[in-house]
Amino acid sequence: MNGQLTFHFDVDGSDFTSAGQASVQVKKDLRQLGLSPEIIRRVSIAMYEGEINMVIHAGGGTADVVVTEEEIEIILTDHGPGIRDIAQAMQEGFSTAPDNIRSLGFGAGMGLPNMKRYTDHMDIQSEVGVGTVVTMRVSIPK
Amino acid sequence: MKIGTIQELLHAELLCCEEELNREVFSACGSDMMSDVLAYVKDQAVLLTGLVNPQVIRTAEMMDMKCIVFVRSKRPNSEMIALARDSGIVLLATEMRLYEACGILYSNGLVGNKVAT
Ligand SMILES: Nc1ncnc2c1ncn2[C@@H]1O[C@H](COP(=O)(O)OP(=O)(O)OP(=O)(O)O)[C@@H](O)[C@H]1O
Ligand SMILES: [Mg+2]
Numbered sequence: 001m002n003g004q005l006t007f008h009f010d011v012d013g014s015d016f017t018s019a020g021q022a023s024v025q026v027k028k029d030l031r032q033l034g035l036s037p038e039i040i041r042r043v044s045i046a047m048y049e050g051e052i053n054m055v056i057h058a059g060g061g062t063a064d065v066v067v068t069e070e071e072i073e074i075i076l077t078d079h080g081p082g083i084r085d086i087a088q089a090m091q092e093g094f095s096t097a098p099d100n101i102r103s104l105g106f107g108a109g110m111g112l113p114n115m116k117r118y119t120d121h122m123d124i125q126s127e128v129g130v131g132t133v134v135t136m137r138v139s140i141p142k
Numbered sequence: 143m144k145i146g147t148i149q150e151l152l153h154a155e156l157l158c159c160e161e162e163l164n165r166e167v168f169s170a171c172g173s174d175m176m177s178d179v180l181a182y183v184k185d186q187a188v189l190l191t192g193l194v195n196p197q198v199i200r201t202a203e204m205m206d207m208k209c210i211v212f213v214r215s216k217r218p219n220s221e222m223i224a225l226a227r228d229s230g231i232v233l234l235a236t237e238m239r240l241y242e243a244c245g246i247l248y249s250n251g252l253v254g255n256k257v258a259t
Contacts, residue, residue, distance in 0.1 A: 104193075
């Protein structure tokens with residue numbers, strides 16, 4: 001692989017049934033690049049959790065994925081309500097998801113900690129009333 | 143255990159990916175919460191669930207799972223079946239409840255979190 005590859009997706013926030021499409025596509029693209037299944041799985045899970053969060057909590061957003069020889073970077077940007085207390089949001093079990101989301105199988109408060117667990121670097125920038133940017137990186141072992 | 147054996151044990155209907163029935167799987171999990179599947183499941187290749195929406199298929203795809211069993215006669219729609227076919231994930235549907243279906247598979251040697259040797 002030479003240089004870097006970038007992927008961009010608009011994540012529709014109005015339709016829960018389509019949530020996760022971008023992550024499914026990225027998984028296919030990463031397989032094409034011949035990356036190891038373990039790396040692909042970590043990237044997929046982290047991005048999928050983040051993509052679902054944008055749909056459930058922020059009314060959608062954009063997903064950008066940058067692949068270089070060293071790492072895979074995922075940047076999730078939304079203009080939703082923002083996160084007031086990031087440390088609290090990072091705790092396992094903390095969730096503001098309404099009951100209808102729980103009946104769809106999400107809202108256990110496990111997504112953000114899971115994203116941290118599966119990536120080598122994770123950073124959340126968020127401002128209440130403005131939006132949230134989540135940046136994650138997974139290193140590719142030589 | 144072969145996926146085909148799972149189909150037989152659970153008297154399940156096959157909804158897609160017949161060509162994968164000979165695939166060997168070694169462990170399974172049962173849950174209606176995709177959040178928990180994403181957070182706690184490690185290498186389980188089979189998901190048993192009573193939840194029916196496209197996120198079930200996408201969650202299984204993210205986790206590299208090979209087979210989804212819908213319990214309590216829940217039926218995925220054609221969009222979900224197309225998603226699964228695209229990913230090569232076998233879909234099965236059984237009348238059994240989650241507890242019963244998991245119990246039958248477990249007692250026949252399909253364990254929870256350890257890969258049988
Ligand atoms: N993009 C976002 N915009 C606004 N709030 C967010 C965003 N992502 C997460 N949050 C807040 O952080 C909380 C915790 O997120 P986390 O992903 O850990 O759990 P969850 O989405 O509620 O449930 P789960 O991920 O287990 O389905 C959310 O309930 C929500 O309040
Ligand atoms: Mg979440």
